[in-house]
Amino acid sequence: xxxxxxxxxxxxxxxxxxxxxxxxxxxxxxxxxxxxxxxxxxxxxxxxxxxxxxxxxxxxxxxxxxxxxxxxxxxxxxx
Numbered sequence: 404x405x406x407x408x409x410x411x412x413x414x415x416x417x418x419x420x421x422x423x424x425x426x427x428x429x430x431x432x433x434x435x436x437x438x439x440x441x442x443x444x445x446x447x448x449x450x451x452x453x454x455x456x457x458x459x460x461x462x463x464x465x466x467x468x469x470x471x472x473x474x475x476x477x478x479x480x481x482x
Contacts (some may be wrong), residue, residue, distance in 0.1 A: 410437060 410416060412433075423436040430436045 412420070419440060420433055420436050423440050424430065427436060427439055430439060
């Protein structure tokens with residue numbers, strides 16, 4: 404069974420749920436609306452993060468290896 408979270412419907416939470424109900428009129432309950440709000444928030448938050456360490460280090464080592472380094476390295480591989 405999945406854990407449950409209880410949420411007090413403060414005025415800001417009520418406003419969020421009311422707006423969510425307009426966006427997702429097919430939602431079966433306020434709980435379902437809250438779940439959709441959370442899913443959308445996570446998706447938006449993840450979209451702002453770098454995908455991997457590759458993004459975080461892109462360009463950091465520019466100029467470390469001399470021109471033609473990869474071609475020289477690849478020429479050593481068996482084909």
